[in-house]
Amino acid sequence: MGSLPEGRHFFHGDDGYESARQATVWNQRVPDRYPDVIVQAVDTDDVVAALRYAKANNKQVSIKSGGHSWAASHLRDGAVLLDMSRVDQTSIDTDAMTAVAGPGKGGSALAAELDAVGLFFPAGHCKGVCIGGYLLQGGYGWNSRVVGPACESVVGLDVVTADGDTIYIDADHHPDLYWAARGAGPGFFAVVTAFHLKLYPKPAVLGSSFYAYPIELADEIFTWARGISADVDRRVELQIVATRSVPNAGIDRPAIVMASPAFADTEAEAKKAFTLLDQCPVVDKALIAVPYAPMALADWYTAVMSNYLEDHRYTADNMWTNASAAELMPGIHRILDTLPPHPAHFLWLNWGPSPQRQDMAYSLESEIYLALYAGWMDPQDDEKYSDWPRSNMASMASLATGIQLADENLGRRPAKFVTDENMARLDRVRAQYDPDGRFHSWMGRL
Ligand SMILES: Cc1cc2nc3c(=O)[nH]c(=O)nc-3n(C[C@H](O)[C@H](O)[C@H](O)COP(=O)(O)OP(=O)(O)OC[C@H]3O[C@@H](n4cnc5c(N)ncnc54)[C@H](O)[C@@H]3O)c2cc1C
Known part of the structure; x- marks a missing residue:
């Protein structure tokens, strides 16, 4: 060997x-x-x-x-x-509602296989993202506001350590390494060869609501969204995206799109969960308003991927924040005023307040998540667009509680991604399992 x-x-x-x-x-x-x-x-x-x-x-x-x-x-x-992309074996135990899957398994592929047998896992929102990196960093997936970041549904892992030992880790076996595997993300210090996952019954209904607003209403919309953040039904994932991809916003004008999925037991419940979104004070000025429509998960994947075109060059950066709308708006206006062409976009996600989480390295989240994605095709435009996410997030850093590892840019902008206490514990566990620093760590950290 x-x-x-x-x-x-x-x-x-x-x-x-x-x-x-x-x-x-x-x-x-x-x-x-x-x-x-x-x-x-x-x-x-x-x-x-x-x-x-x-x-x-x-x-x-x-x-x-x-x-x-x-x-x-x-x-x-x-x-x-x-x-590890070829290590993508999957076995599903429908009775036990568990699965064992290799890190090279695509989240959307796993979701489709589970869907076919009436089961569910909070896989990520995009095709192609594999569970390897996704689950180690947290995992913000479908229905994650209800079932938690996907790493909370990782009940065990098969890993190979720095010494080349093959071990199974869970709450009872190597608990420190199991703790680290749920949140260390790109700084994890062992190789995952399989994830043991807890599954859920497939929700009976996946409802959606969709609104698009002119960019002039940015102050009203983001102020309203901040104000209702604690009241949004947890089954609703309220994503607000500023993008130049809405045709009837006017040529080359950005628009604000509010596209939200909600998982529920009945259509009536899903509709009820969306009620708050139809009470946006400027709803009568919407360019498009679809308060409720049923939508299959496969169609959601197609819709989301229109913002992540495969043939583009990308940079991203992000922040968690509990700041008020008044504090955030100057930075948001700077972002909107400089928004590059599609598929670049600005994402605002109403996430919290969050319930008590499991004891794991993942430990930093706030009420609102902001992320910037620049995407362009011509390498000659690298200079023009590549720093747009970093520079805007850097200028708002005083309002941030930290960042998500999902959209990390630590090599260019070191930032906090777990609590100080958990970072100290991660260092201790790393020293125990990887004393010689065999594994590369995060590209930057505070
Ligand atoms: C288009 C797009 C959409 C996204 N959507 C979402 C989303 O909806 N929700 C969300 O939470 N995130 C999302 N992300 C972020 C994504 O989850 C992270 O970038 C994640 O790390 C990707 O996993 P991967 O295996 O594809 O990536 P990789 O680049 O392969 O992995 C990232 C890092 O994880 C570590 N790693 C990966 N595999 C292993 C392994 N087997 N053992 C040990 N360490 C390993 C490595 O340090 C590696 O550098 C998205 C990213 C993109 C590009």
């Missing part, structure tokens, strides 16, 4: 290396960072072999599953890069 898998590893300079490197990144903007060797694992033996190789050659290890880290956190100079 000491040697790297035949035909499935590429040293820097080998034929096939560059295409293997580029294929590890979903974003078309592939950073100029070059691992020494890329290992395309298909099973746990490959992972163990790569770790032994790294140890014998004193190399650090980085890992990717779906490659959807906006910053391509796994691309590190000189690393042994473990590409």
